[in-house]
Amino acid sequence: MAGDGNGRAELPRIAVIGAGIFARTQYIPRLREIAHLVVLKSIWSRTQESAKAAAELARDFAPDIECKWGDAGLEEIMGDSSIMGVAIVLAGQVQVELSLKMLKAGKHVIQEKPASGCKYILLSLYLSLALMDFFISFICIIVDRRYI
Numbered sequence: 001m002a003g004d005g006n007g008r009a010e011l012p013r014i015a016v017i018g019a020g021i022f023a024r025t026q027y028i029p030r031l032r033e034i035a036h037l038v039v040l041k042s043i044w045s046r047t048q049e050s051a052k053a054a055a056e057l058a059r060d061f062a063p064d065i066e067c068k069w070g071d072a073g074l075e076e077i078m079g080d081s082s083i084m085g086v087a088i089v090l091a092g093q094v095q096v097e098l099s100l101k102m103l104k105a106g107k108h109v110i111q112e113k114p115a116s117g118c119k120y121i122l123l124s125l126y127l128s129l130a131l132m133d134f135f136i137s138f139i140c141i142i143v144d145r146r147y148i
Helices: 021-033 048-058 070-079 092-104 119-131
Strands: 013-017 039-045 066-069 083-088 108-111
Touching (some): 013 021, 013 070, 021 048, 066 070, 092 108
Parallel strands (some): 013 039, 039 066, 083 108
């Protein structure tokens, strides 16, 4: 992996997809705690303002963090071979579809729960994995108890 000038060249790089309250109050503080283990390379939001605001919260431990927004920003993250994984911290109704896109792009995915607002949509989207023409070495799905 390319170096970042901070002696963290060998650490995995990740992106956070979502810059809302949960990403700002839970993910960024937890990533700060493990900054010696992982590099937060990018944070994405639908809007530039939201992405920049969240990135500023992480600048102390991720000085080279990149702000991404909109469809172009998602495409950049999916196409960035230095980003190993993504944490998807968005509303349930969009998490599953975006998770599948990221998996197809070769990213490891951490997804917040609930994975969908409806168990039937959730199951149909995850079953569609079987129809995709790519290999997924490992998927771990934690299902909210209300769907069991």
